[in-house]
Amino acid sequence: MGNDSGKREAGTRSRKKRRKYVAGLAQLHFQVEDDWSKEEACQLYKDAVHPVDTDNILYVDAIQAMKELPDACIDLVIADPPFGIDFRGKESQYNRDPGLVEDGYVEIDENYESFTSRWIGALPRIIKDTGSAYLVSGWTNLKDILIAIEESGLHLINHLIWKYQFGVFTKRKFVSSHYHILFVVKDEQQYFFNKYEYYPEDVWIIPRTYMAGQKKNGTKLPETLLCRFLNFSTKPGDLVLDPFMGNGTTAVCAKGLYRHYVGYEINDNMAGIHDNNLSKVKIGEFYRPLNEYLPSTEDLLEKYPHLRKHVEN
Numbered sequence: 001m002g003n004d005s006g007k008r009e010a011g012t013r014s015r016k017k018r019r020k021y022v023a024g025l026a027q028l029h030f031q032v033e034d035d036w037s038k039e040e041a042c043q044l045y046k047d048a049v050h051p052v053d054t055d056n057i058l059y060v061d062a063i064q065a066m067k068e069l070p071d072a073c074i075d076l077v078i079a080d081p082p083f084g085i086d087f088r089g090k091e092s093q094y095n096r097d098p099g100l101v102e103d104g105y106v107e108i109d110e111n112y113e114s115f116t117s118r119w120i121g122a123l124p125r126i127i128k129d130t131g132s133a134y135l136v137s138g139w140t141n142l143k144d145i146l147i148a149i150e151e152s153g154l155h156l157i158n159h160l161i162w163k164y165q166f167g168v169f170t171k172r173k174f175v176s177s178h179y180h181i182l183f184v185v186k187d188e189q190q191y192f193f194n195k196y197e198y199y200p201e202d203v204w205i206i207p208r209t210y211m212a213g214q215k216k217n218g219t220k221l222p223e224t225l226l227c228r229f230l231n232f233s234t235k236p237g238d239l240v241l242d243p244f245m246g247n248g249t250t251a252v253c254a255k256g257l258y259r260h261y262v263g264y265e266i267n268d269n270m271a272g273i274h275d276n277n278l279s280k281v282k283i284g285e286f287y288r289p290l291n292e293y294l295p296s297t298e299d300l301l302e303k304y305p306h307l308r309k310h311v312e313n
């Protein structure tokens, strides 16, 4: 008896010893689980078969168009709907040259709550069991998005904050300088998630992109943000849906990362901008194997010099 408990204590001590925490060590050994060379990614892109025509943007109402999609055909939805704040993209407070903002940004005329519940309600049927969605929202109508997610049966996995560098100047309130991004999945047990950072936090600090002198609709999301959605939540060759294409940024990033896309935009004035933006990007142009995004051993040794003995051994 006495001997047994002695052995147990020794066992516990040695287990504790084995588990001693060394700052940075797990990160040093971290590898991305699913990764593809550029050639492999290109082949997956070419070989992919989807039950819909891909790599096009239709100038139609997204809610109607989603009804035409087959069941379970979409790997990832990226949706940045109109925010329901009567943003027409030309207000002087946004400090933009109105001549460079494309006409016809379509805001929501119906009640925002019912619009939101209709488009989010359409998602579970068309998303694959392994699929997911990133839904972008300002704070003013966030509650409608959250209610619609809950009613749709999608599962909320993370509430991300995208912090950008500055917002519109205010006198009697704080300046809004963030968006909310709801990361939701169809099936909590089966969703694809490719962790390509050791410690991916839920606050993302990413500057807005400025395209000085170029014509655009005034609500463009940065490519860096969309490429993160694509890299974390899809494989090369997968199919991405953006129901509210705006400037077509999702299409540009999908094409540049060997992903296929379908998308809708109700404002057909945007067609020229889409053609122009897409023509400037070659298929796979942005693609890098995910392990290349990890910090190098040298960078980690600079941050954690005590790890040197783990590298040399």
Ligand SMILES: C[S@@+](CC[C@H](N)C(=O)[O-])C[C@H]1O[C@@H](n2cnc3c(N)ncnc32)[C@H](O)[C@@H]1O
Pocket: 060, 061, 062, 063, 080, 081, 082, 083, 104, 105, 106, 107, 217, 219, 220, 221, 222, 243, 244, 245, 246, 247, 248, 249, 250, 264, 265, 266, 267
């Ligand atoms: C916030 S913007 C999207 C911006 C986009 N993420 C980008 O990076 O350029 C929303 C877009 O949805 C479009 N839209 C509004 N109602 C729509 C509908 N029912 N179907 C399709 N597009 C719609 C608007 O015209 C606008 O271009």
